[in-house]
Amino acid sequence: MTMNLAEQRNQPDLLAPAGNIESFFAGLEYGADAIYVGCRHHNARALATNFSLEEIARLKEYAHGHKVKLYVALNAIAREEELGELVHILASLSQIEPDGLIIQDGAIARLCRLYFPNLKLHASTLMTVHNSTGVEQLESMGFQRAVLARELTIDEITQICADTSLELEIFVHGALCFSYSGLCMASSFYGGRSSLRGRCVQPCRRLYRAGRQQGYFFSTNDLSAIGLIPALRRLGLAALKIEGRMKPASYVAAVVRAYRLVLDASEADEHEAIVEARDILREAYG
Structure with a gap:
């Protein structure tokens, strides 16, 4: 795939959720640089519509045709009796070759490393990685990216970015767990x-x-980091992620539009863009 707009601008990707086909197209239309979807089996939003392997293959081709990346979430814990089925799913995904495979189970990471090394592994936020040593451990396990724990402060994120070379991704908008994510x-x-x-x-x-x-x-309360985007986009993060695979397409459209507005604003226009984006977000219901 040719370089997308975020890479050309040398800033993080805006990563949008898609729990159904309407949300997928909403993310595309309103400026997402990448979209993540759930495989119909073994993902952390089993109650969303999600997508079959055949649908994922078509979504990838369509996204790439619009210079947008497609990530696939396979981030549920796997039971012993499911490992055989997972091998078949991973074999299909290795043929599709999404731009990233979001996982939390170490068994899936090992299967990928042994048999499907072409799959690019992204450590789900459900792995609760919250320091640079944890990121280094993921790198030793063959991960290309870590989605950091949502409970981190901006100072902690800044320090981890400075201390590690692995691609890092953070959530900037959406629902928060009362507990630590994944626990x-x-x-x-x-x-x-x-x-x-x-x-x-x-x-x-x-x-x-x-x-x-x-x-x-x-x-x-939901996470909303719209006012922090000017600082976050200068940290060298790979992606800024929106939570919401259970949300309707109208929500995805509004939130992507708001964050795109701020990410594209010049330094002189950042404050005005944030004010406008907050007005958009007030109308985003999910």
Whole structure:
């Protein structure tokens, strides 16, 4: 694939989510440099529509025709009895050759390294990598990119960028987990559905009572780093990622449009672009 616009501008890719075909086209239309989709089996958003292997192959060709990268999420924990099926899925993906394969299970990383070395491995944020030593460990395991833990501060991200050579990606917008990403067991405990298997029922979003008080005590505000984009885009990050594979296409369109506006603004116009982008984001419902 020829160099995309972000590479030509020497700034991070804007990475958009697509849980269905409408969101895929919304991301393309409003300026995403890359789009990530879920394989219909074994991804951390099992309740999204997701895509078959045949659909992923077609999406990749279409995205590349528009100079946009396509990443595939295969980032659920794998059970022992699923390893055989995973080998077949990985074999198909190695033929498709997406621009990156987002995973969290070490077994999948090992299978790729042994049998499908052409697959470019991206460590999911669910691996909770939060320091430079963790990034170095991923590099030794054959990963090309680490999606850093969402709980990091901008100072911590800056330090990790300075101390490592691996491609780094961070989330800049979307829902946050009350627990550390990838470590929450509340859904399994209350609903019998594992968040590590992509089936979180989000007990943190429910109404609770404590004594005479009731409220949404565990429901976190969404991440929104639109005001930090001028600083973040100068750190040498590979990508700025939007969460939202469970969101509608209208949400994806609005959020991508807002972040594209700020990323494309000149230094002199950054403040005005951020103000306009915040107005757009206020209308983004998901």
